[in-house]
Structures are given as C-alpha cells and as structure tokens.
Amino acid sequence: MLKGKSLIDPMDFTLEELELVFELSNDIIENPKKYSTICNGKLLATLFYEPSTRTRLSFEAAMLRLGGEVLGFSDVNSSSVSKGESLADTIRTVGCYADIIAMRHPKEGAAKVASTHSSIPVINAGDGGHQHPTQTLTDLLTIKNIKGNFSNHTIGLCGDLKFGRTVHSLVKALSRYENNRFILISPEELKIPDYIKQEILEKNNIEFIEVDRLEKIIDELDILYMTRVQKERFFNEEDYVRLKGSYILNEEKMRKAKQDMIILHPLPRVNEISNEIDKDPRACYFKQARFGMFVRMALICKLLGVWVDVEYR
Ligand code: CP
Numbered sequence: 260m261l262k263g264k265s266l267i268d269p270m271d272f273t274l275e276e277l278e279l280v281f282e283l284s285n286d287i288i289e290n291p292k293k294y295s296t297i298c299n300g301k302l303l304a305t306l307f308y309e310p311s312t313r314t315r316l317s318f319e320a321a322m323l324r325l326g327g328e329v330l331g332f333s334d335v336n337s338s339s340v341s342k343g344e345s346l347a348d349t350i351r352t353v354g355c356y357a358d359i360i361a362m363r364h365p366k367e368g369a370a371k372v373a374s375t376h377s378s379i380p381v382i383n384a385g386d387g388g389h390q391h392p393t394q395t396l397t398d399l400l401t402i403k404n405i406k407g408n409f410s411n412h413t414i415g416l417c418g419d420l421k422f423g424r425t426v427h428s429l430v431k432a433l434s435r436y437e438n439n440r441f442i443l444i445s446p447e448e449l450k451i452p453d454y455i456k457q458e459i460l461e462k463n464n465i466e467f468i469e470v471d472r473l474e475k476i477i478d479e480l481d482i483l484y485m486t487r488v489q490k491e492r493f494f495n496e497e498d499y500v501r502l503k504g505s506y507i508l509n510e511e512k513m514r515k516a517k518q519d520m521i522i523l524h525p526l527p528r529v530n531e532i533s534n535e536i537d538k539d540p541r542a543c544y545f546k547q548a549r550f551g552m553f554v555r556m557a558l559i560c561k562l563l564g565v566w567v568d569v570e571y572r
Pocket of ligand 1: 310311312313314315385394525526527
C-alpha cells in the first residue's frame with residue numbers, strides 16, 4: 260500500500276509497487292475519463308524553490324486532469340521563504356491546507372528533511388544534484404512502453420553525470436533489474452559520483468565502463484540517455500563554458516547507432532541534441548515528457564489512496 264507514503268528516493272518503492280504505478284499509468288492513458296474526477300476535493304501543493312517547466316507543470320496538469328486542484332509557488336521570492344521562514348515551518352503550514360506536496364529544492368536532502376516535518380505525503384521533485392525520483396518513474400514508464408521491459412539493456416548515460424540528479428536516480432532504479440550494462444560517457448570533471456559507482460554498481464556486481472567519447476560506443480547502446488551540463492551547479496562560468504559543448508548528438512553520430520536504440524533526455528536540453536535529431540523515430544524525449552504526466556497522475560492516486568477507494572466502490 261502506497262497510501263500516505265512519501266517518495267524521496269527511487270528505492271523507496273518496491274519493484275512490485277513500481278509495477279502497480281506503471282499499470283495504473285497505462286490504464287489512465289487508455290481510459291482517461293475513468294479518472295477525471297477521482298481527486299475531486301483534493302489539493303496538491305507545488306513548492307518549487309528552483310525553476311522547472313516539466314516537473315511542476317506535469318504535476319499540476321496531472322492533478323487537474325484527476326479533478327483535483329493545485330496551489331503553491333514557483334518563485335521563493337513570492338513566499339515567506341524570502342523573509343527567512345524555515346523549510347520545516349513552510350512544510351508544517353502547507354500541511355494545514357493541502358493533501359499532498361511536490362517540492363523541488365536546490366539543497367541535497369531537503370525533500371527528506373521536509374518529509375520528516377510533514378503530516379501529508381511529500382514527493383521529491385528534485386533535490387540539488389542528488390535525486391529526481393519522479394523523473395525516474397517517467398524514464399522507466401517510457402522504457403517499459405517503448406522497449407517492453409527493464410532488463411538486458413546496454414544503457415549509455417551521457418553528459419553531466421556528476422551533477423545530473425536524473426542520472427543518479429535512473430542508475431539506482433535500473434540496477435534493480437537483471438542483466439543491464441551501463442556505459443558512463445562524460446568528461447573527467449563530470450564523472451558519476453563515487454557513491455553511485457561503489458554503493459550501487461560495484462556492490463551489486465553490475466557491469467559498467469566509463470568512457471569519454473560517445474561516438475566510440477554509440478553502436479553498442481539500446482538506450483542513450485542524454486543530459487545537459489548543469490550550469491546552475493557550477494561554481495565558475497569558465498568551467499561551464501569549457502564543458503558545455505562536450506557532447507552533441509547529431510545525424511553523423513546517429514548513423515552509427517542501432518535502428519532500435521532509443522534516445523531519452525529528461526529535458527531541458529541546451530545544445531546536446533541537435534534539433535535535426537527530433538525527427539528521427541528513435542528520438543523519444545517528447546514522448547517521455549508526456550509519459551511523465553501520466554505517471555505523476557498514477558503516483559498522486561496511489562499516495563492519496565484514491566485509487567483503492569475507487570476499486571472498492
Ligand atoms: N526534467 C525536468 O526535471 O525538467 P524541469 O527542470 O523543466 O522540471
């Protein structure tokens with residue numbers, strides 16, 4: 260039962276619980292009307308201490324499509340955070356008004372802290388360079404629906420693997436399935452953190468290699484997960500400018516890729532995927548953004564427990 264739970268880390272749900280979320284997502288995709296009033300009278304609070312397009316708007320669209328309502332802030336300067344209010348007090352207060360919270364914060368661990376002060380479920384919509392579990396649900400639903408399963412894949416993760424929280428969450432999540440192999444493609448300065456390598460990959464005997472050139476290994480990949488170099492997490496502009504053009508996926512590189520490889524990207528992109536690739540049938544990143552709304556609909560239903568209510572009506 261997921262009712263009343265928070266989602267802070269992709270490992271918070273068991274594989275069985277994840278499967279139920281994906282099943283519900285696909286039922287919502289097929290039968291949207293069945294769910295259009297299921298959250299009547301429920302309120303989602305979106306507390307975004309950092310900018311967002313997809314995560315905030317897909318959460319809001321998700322709740323509205325379920326018949327619920329939304330409130331919140333997308334700019335801390337319009338909230339009492341700007342007067343110095345603590346995260347704990349903000350969360351306690353929002354718990355007096357809403358039924359569920361989706362929050363993004365620049366500090367690693369902020370969502371975890373929030374959940375300890377909250378009387379209602381908290382969903383981590385990204386905490387600094389740490390985790391982004393609902394992006395992972397989005398990525399997994401996309402992989403399930405396009406590739407058919409989560410196992411036996413060679414997955415290339417390319418770009419900013421150091422600060423890319425979506426990468427950290429996805430590696431954790433895919434490591435739970437059988438016989439996946441990871442190719443970690445990044446410049447030296449943006450390699451995946453040691454804790455992911457040691458505590459997730461090495462500890463579980465998962466095959467992985469680290470390389471610095473995409474074109475050398477693109478032909479091996481079943482899934483290519485591109486990421487943006489995270490300007491907002493750099494301490495100096497010079498390093499960002501030097502690294503931002505490290506990997507650009509273009510038609511020349513795609514000619515070497517398998518015909519059934521899929522390209523995913525959490526978005527936003529800057530320059531790492533040329534616009535010419537968008538028309539390639541292997542480019543799945545806008546389909547992925549759409550799946551994100553449906554999986555967030557399913558997640559809201561599960562955490563609020565409204566789906567169980569309907570099943571027994
Ligand atoms: N993928 C993602 O988190 O996008 P936003 O930053 O626009 O929410």
